[in-house]
Amino acid sequence: MTKKITIEPVTRVEGHGKVTIYLDDNGNVVQSRLHIVEFRGFERFVQGRPYWEAPVLVQRLCGICPVSHHLAAAKAMDVIVGAGTGDGLTLTGEKMRRLMHYGQIFQSHVLHFFHLASPDLLFGIDADPAIRNIIGVAMKFKDIAVQGVMMRKFGQEIIEVTAGKKIHGTGAIPGGINKNLSIEERDRFLYGPDPMNVDKMISWSLDAVNFFKDYHKKHRELIDTFAAFPSNHLSLVRKDGAMDLYDGVIRAIDTDGKKILHDVDPQDYLKYIAEEVKNWSYMKFPYLVEYGKKDGWYRVGPLARLNTADFIPSPLAQKEFEEFKAYTNGKPNNMSMHMHWARLIETLHAAEMMKELLNDPDLQKDDLVIKGTRVNEGVGMLEAPRGTLFHHYRVNENDQITMANLIVSTTNNNEPMNIAVRCVADSMISGQKEITEGMLNAVEVAIRAYDPCLSCATHALGKMPLEVSLYDSKNNLIDKKRT
């Protein structure tokens, strides 16, 4: 049997991110857009599936941060099976999940820094792309490459012992977890031979923070001014204002640091958050209802989290946090490139949290699952590596999912990434007749600071392929370049 596939003329390249820029008669930028061209239809096709499948199904949207989707769906299902939110689980259930999550934050941040950002920093942003990549790093700076590989391995192995598998595990189930941590498993991470132990991970994380601070000193102009713009910031925080990546209340602040969303319950998110649809992108545009489509957009991710949190509950990361805060005199930090700095401070925090959890005897207990009175609706939220992640489900009396709504981290950053593109377009492309390689790279550097994921929203590994098109006032294409 043959199958017929209809293909319309294909001129399109493998570009999952795409930028268009329009100029007026004087060559000034009038419009710039980052288009996201991927659509899955998840919200519809999950309908009818039994609710307990959600944690294993949804994560297959993204193999880079699957644990985040796995846990957010499981947290929503906790509510549905009546196990409550956040701290409703058994201590073992909650702490095993936390260990899984911090393993995930660690490996994902490491992947971003070593595999993606380090080539730009080590070789220079304008170096030859043929060597400006992780393979180039491995050839030339072997120690750093080994460090990146081993740190990621550590995070992945933490995920493996908590979730059962490195990618797309099954550990979290509605109401709890399906295994605890054995003493042998624990000791491997606490006392493993160099470098595979948690103390080494902490010291390497500290090295990475220092590496960035050093780079910052030498390239202050670039890091401080590039694609900097004011915005609101949103994240979960613990009830006492501490950074908490697994659970908390929703807080948003404006560009001066004034609270505009006052630590509200995630179950009520619909009261505060809505999304705008634009016909030129599959990715929606979330905003705070109270402030409207125009002013209500916000940033999420490491930078936003360091802006919203009052403190970090682990000593080494807290020290770095204080230094980070002091740099902007305690005011919110609106510099896109400082996202890298924030990400590394979080990497350090994740390493410290893993150590704390590994030393916690609750992980060896046997009380794994809790059940209560079944309800029909639940919201699960957490801070994924790239920012706040929303999962919301409704279930019928036959245990089938009837509604699923997801707002993934990268979607929350949709408007900020568009603004970052606009900043670069205004400062570098306005008045130009031709796109140079340098401008193109600048646009990419701005987008990549947000570590757009990649698979949740686009595709490529870190380095999203970009196509930039420049149009004049009569809609004629003047120039087009791709990376």
Place this chain on the structure above:
Amino acid sequence: MSKPIIATTSLAGCFGCHMSLLDIDERILELIELVEFNKSPIDDIKEFTKQCDIGLIEGGCCNSENVHVLKDFRKNCKILISFGECALMGGLPAFRNGIPIKECLDEAYLNGPTVVNSNPDKILPNDDEIPMMLDKVYPCHEVVKIDYFLPGCPPRADLIWDALVAILTGNELKLPYEVVKFD
């Protein structure tokens, strides 16, 4: 003798298969000594610059662009390997097969609880700048000839490693029970 050349791509996949390739950990440093990478999201080479020996394909085809890239891989690679359930059978994205695409779009952009009140003009993404979706999600071997299949979601790192080593050294691929998984 020059090194064998490898290319990789992610079509309608989640990137988990590529992550599993990275999960060969230290062996990645060995691998880059053994082979040369060409077009791949791992090294950021966006277009084929030469004929390749092995092409690794993650994900099936859900839009016109995927088909275009897959055909390009067939043209430029001597051996094509589908790795992971999505490439082999469509995987999770193929859940949408059998559901009219309009229903998927409506659910995401018109009916969802965070859009139902905020999209009064009933806007759907339809701009010329975004690619056409296919009627359904196709596994790779229904679009081009595929030489080898590595199952798993994702295939375990050891399976990927063993398969690459076998092909690179011309030895028979041994598949012990423990490394072949179908989830």
